[in-house]
Amino acid sequence: MGRFADALRAPGLSAIAEVKRRSPSAGDLRPEADPAALAQSFEAAGAASVSILVDERFGGSWEDLRSARGTTTLPLLAKGFFSTRADLERARAAGADAALLLLRELDDSTVAELLATPGLEFLVEAHDAEELHRAEALGAEVIGVNARDLGTFAIDRHAQLDLVAQAPRGRVIVAESGVGNRAHAAAAELAGADAVLVGSALMRASEPAAMLADLLRRPLVKVCGLTRDEDVAAAAQSGADLAGFVLAESPRRAKAPLPVPDTMLSVGVFVGEPEDVGTDLVQLYPEEEGHRARDGVLLRGGNAVAEVFDLPWLEEDGAHWQRAAAAAGRVLLAGGLGPENVRAAIAAVDPWAVDASRSLEVSPGVKDHDKVRAFVEAAR
Numbered sequence: 001m002g003r004f005a006d007a008l009r010a011p012g013l014s015a016i017a018e019v020k021r022r023s024p025s026a027g028d029l030r031p032e033a034d035p036a037a038l039a040q041s042f043e044a045a046g047a048a049s050v051s052i053l054v055d056e057r058f059g060g061s062w063e064d065l066r067s068a069r070g071t072t073t074l075p076l077l078a079k080g081f082f083s084t085r086a087d088l089e090r091a092r093a094a095g096a097d098a099a100l101l102l103l104r105e106l107d108d109s110t111v112a113e114l115l116a117t118p119g120l121e122f123l124v125e126a127h128d129a130e131e132l133h134r135a136e137a138l139g140a141e142v143i144g145v146n147a148r149d150l151g152t153f154a155i156d157r158h159a160q161l162d163l164v165a166q167a168p169r170g171r172v173i174v175a176e177s178g179v180g181n182r183a184h185a186a187a188a189e190l191a192g193a194d195a196v197l198v199g200s201a202l203m204r205a206s207e208p209a210a211m212l213a214d215l216l217r218r219p220l221v222k223v224c225g226l227t228r229d230e231d232v233a234a235a236a237q238s239g240a241d242l243a244g245f246v247l248a249e250s251p252r253r254a255k256a257p258l259p260v261p262d263t264m265l266s267v268g269v270f271v272g273e274p275e276d277v278g279t280d281l282v283q284l285y286p287e288e289e290g291h292r293a294r295d296g297v298l299l300r301g302g303n304a305v306a307e308v309f310d311l312p313w314l315e316e317d318g319a320h321w322q323r324a325a326a327a328a329g330r331v332l333l334a335g336g337l338g339p340e341n342v343r344a345a346i347a348a349v350d351p352w353a354v355d356a357s358r359s360l361e362v363s364p365g366v367k368d369h370d371k372v373r374a375f376v377e378a379a380r
Contacts, residue, residue, distance in 0.1 A: 004075040004098040004121040005142050007048040008172045008195040013185060014048035016077060016174065017212050018199030019068065021059030025148075029203035031059065039068035039076075041209035046216050049098075051077040051197060054091070062094045069095030077123060081105060088117045098123055098142070103131040111138055123174060129163065136168045143171050144197065147178035157184065164191040165301060181263045182241050185215045187280065190305045218352055221379045222332070223372055224269065225252035225357035227365035229259075234369040236261045238376040242353065244269055247277060248285075248292070251364035252357065267298075274299070283308060283332075298332055306352055311335030321348040339374035346379065354379050 008014045019035045022028045039050045052068050053060035058079075065078055078096035082088060083106060091099045098121040101111055115122055115138065124140035126132040127148075135143045145167060147160035155178040167173045172195070175188035180201040188196050198215065205211040223235040224244030232243055243264045245254040248271035257279050260266045268279035272287040282299040285292035285308070296308035309324035309331055311317055316336070324333050330352035337345055338359030346354065358364075360371045 002075075002097065002121045004049060004077065005172050007075050008142065008174065010048060012218070013189040013193070013216065014195035015046070015185075015212060015216055016049045016051050016195060016197040017042035017045075017047040017202055017208075018051035018053070018079070018197060019060075019064065020053040020079075020199050020203060023200060024057055026200060028059075029200055033059075033203065034067075035064040036067040036071040038208060039072040039074070042212060043072045043074050045209040045213040047074060047212060048195060049075045049077055051079050051199065052096075053079050054094075055080040062090065065091070065094040065096060075121075082114070083110065085114065085117055088114060088120055092117075092119050097121060100125060100144075103127075103134055108134060108138060115139070125176065126163070129166065132163055132167060136171070141171060142174060143167060144174040144176045145193075146176040148176075157187070161187060161191040164188060164193050167192060179215070182215055182217065182220065183263050183265050186220055186241060187265060190281070190300045217380070219333075219346060219379060220353040221376050222267065222353055222355040223357070223360065223367070223375070224267070224334075224355055225250075225361070225365060226258065226367070227252065227254045228367075231367040231369075231372075232258050232260055232264075234367060234372050235376075236264055238369075238373040239380065240264065240372070240376050242267050242281075242355075244283065244355065244357070245279065246357075247275065248272070253365075281305075285310075288313075298330075306330035306332050308332045308334060308355075321345055324351065325349045337375075339371060339378045342375060342378045
């Protein structure tokens, strides 16, 4: 692999930050965009790579690519409608490390020929299951799964996530389009994406680099034990990413999962056997002596995507954080967390997400909105 693929394969979720002045579907996004300044700021904000639109339909040019090359050491992806070796040689000469190949526009023999171009890596883009299989068969190392229908320009994030989940493991998978907040990015990550490509949302933001850093910020914050719409709204307004609904026997049991805004993922919490209640994720604990076991697992589509480290039922454990810190993979840290200690917990464990419930209540199932805000702010 080359440095483009290696950068995207780094631990955690990576991001390709895109510079584009306009979109055929949305019109002008940031007509005054300065690719050199944006590329430099994206590198400082944690991008793994920068994508530069060089097609005039997007307000781009080859000069944009050359100017970005002068200000960043990150791998640069040239995006356009490339179909010949001459296109790719021009991209390489302008400073690109990688180039986009759209399977929708190219037959397999042409793609195979272009993939053999020396000195470049490629993002091979698929829009449906057939194209995903083509990308795999052609040996693409980096496969983009685009949520946007190029015919209608409509975005279907659910279809995209299903494709990401089907993508071959061992390749670098990039979720493209439709990522506008941490919840979107986390959903792609949990479906199996190594990276997200974010363009329009960054270009519309008042501070693109700050928005990129926010998309990548961890840990995520989960507020659990929600039973009321107004508490879901308070958690969302505070910036929480995950809304937890206890669907097992508990004083905090919800009758059913409540609607959550687009900025959050919903989590159904079960003990023993889970049910399909339409939540984005399931937090499942084994049952022990009529109550939940200590630890659980976070599931997406029945597949484990994180370990849940919790305290023993109605007990304390002074080694709780150390035990969680020793785990490999994604950790959702729960048990005894609140505004007063979550910063220390994050410093000790470096979890993927933190979870609080009882410490944020005025009574079982009823949240104190000031404590919810304080918890989210402390976790950030």
